[in-house]
Amino acid sequence: MAEPKDAYARAGVSIDAQDEALREVGRIVRTTFTPGVLSELGSFGGLFRPDLRGMDEPVLVASADGVGTKLMVAHMAGDYSTVGYDLVNHCTNDILVQGAVPLFFLDYVGAGVLEPRTMADLVGGVARGCRENGCALLGGETAEMPGFYQKGDYELVGTIVGIVDKKAVIDGSRVRAGDVLLGLPSAGLHTNGFSLARRVFFDVLGMGLDDIVPGAGDATLREHLLAPHLTYLPAVRPLLGQDALHGLAHITGGGLTDNVPRVLPESLQARIRTASWEVPGVFQAIARHGEVGTAEMYRVFNMGIGLVLIVASEEAERVRSELDAIPIGKVEEGDGGVVYDVGATR
């Protein structure tokens, strides 16, 4: 009696299709390798030898993240080439704010059926982000989970590991009253607030991806929603280790309202003048058409500011000039929160 050779395939898992995707992915992954990478692909774990020269007390800094429902926009748009880039930049910023630079990254892709072209797009985006941030894509996992994921959906999760000398860790403990808050512009929503944004644009406004967002220039909704999450490593790297830099906050879910306090001592607060910068039209459109209050907008979206630097006042103008940053407020005595001056001018 002939043995059925394809019982696993009948259960919905195609090992050959996985193999095809993995070979393409392997070629892409190698483009990210840095001198620290020791392992060949196909090892059980990825091996990385960090360069510890000049470090007194090496500290590893790690962060895991996903892309949230920006993935559902990528699915609608039929374009998975950018979310991987978003993810690496997001993770890079999350460890940058503690003073760390990336060593390596690992990704996870889950889907009902792994379509090799889509896999290559996803990992291609991850690899581009890794190359731009000098970060090796050291490993990853791909999981075909038929029946778990809906058709065409892909989950994407990443973990970054970076390094910083202990004496150069940025933890906000040096923040003091009088420090200046400098903002670096975001490119749009980055990777937060997509559930709300999708409800407003698709459900309330009934828009399609090729429609122009009202009051937000001539870019399509697709361009607004898939705009890349920026990396702030190139801009901020020269400041790492400088005494002038007292704190950094990556503005993700929770907005300025929740993220700036994460680096403030309890006895201080941040006063932010919202008129200091122009809130991009895409956020204004969400607020207006979704009837979303100002307080919630500043807790869900970055509102145009992707990274906040907290800088010694006497160095603020130098740093502002070097980074082309926007002065958005200051640190003062308080209770650890953010106070918004809505009407104030610069």
Next chain:
Amino acid sequence: MAEPKDAYARAGVSIDAQDEALREVGRIVRTTFTPGVLSELGSFGGLFRPDLRGMDEPVLVASADGVGTKLMVAHMAGDYSTVGYDLVNHCTNDILVQGAVPLFFLDYVGAGVLEPRTMADLVGGVARGCRENGCALLGGETAEMPGFYQKGDYELVGTIVGIVDKKAVIDGSRVRAGDVLLGLPSAGLHTNGFSLARRVFFDVLGMGLDDIVPGAGDATLREHLLAPHLTYLPAVRPLLGQDALHGLAHITGGGLTDNVPRVLPESLQARIRTASWEVPGVFQAIARHGEVGTAEMYRVFNMGIGLVLIVASEEAERVRSELDAIPIGKVEEGDGGVVYDVGATR
């Protein structure tokens, strides 16, 4: 006009429920902290200072993984308390086979709505695995993605980072003809082959989770399918750095057939006597009732062997005795693959 305060909640994301879950999770996470952990919870990234004393060239070893469709069994069973434990043990084994011991772990939980009790169960399992393996749960991400995940489904992804001195890396390069293969028993399916197993038990046999698996003792299907993925770190740790240990293979997806060759030089092959151990009844039931051929069974399931040690022949009896391991075959000249001696006796 009153501002709508809950626009994000109406879009399906409950920040307060997330907060409740995160607090409970925070308490659990702290139980895993080891002396290397520097960061407080709520930092953007987790900080870990590795103990590098006695190491000439510290090498980091990292691996990312998921639990696959074992998650769907956990969902059916209404029991998410074990899959996190499975995941940490899986990842621990994946870096153990290169000689590394764990430093820290990061997890990711995704769901349509994060139910706080389920979150605590999931992370509780992760924390238990971390404690048993001496691994700090350094960070993680929880993502509510309404509309992306189906009701009651939870995705769980983990990344482990471990360390090994470069001279103690196990990469299979010392494997030679005549080496002995020792197997350590698995506890069941571990985390691989669930799509096929589910098809056979649920679709072909129409079984429920409380039914007894025919020919596999008196355990229920629930007990068979949720049996824990074992950690091999406690057993193998005393051997790390010993000259006798030439290679290690973690038997996951791909089975003995694909995983043993990952540590074999191309000019050698593994000859495995399948009569050396009794294949657990759960695998026999899958093969029989699913009409799955022997070759596919050995490529999808671990068949009762969770870890393979490749050991110098002159030391094999000592190691076998110390670990209570099973001699399952040997290494010989060949082409990098596995040859099964089906009928041979020990």
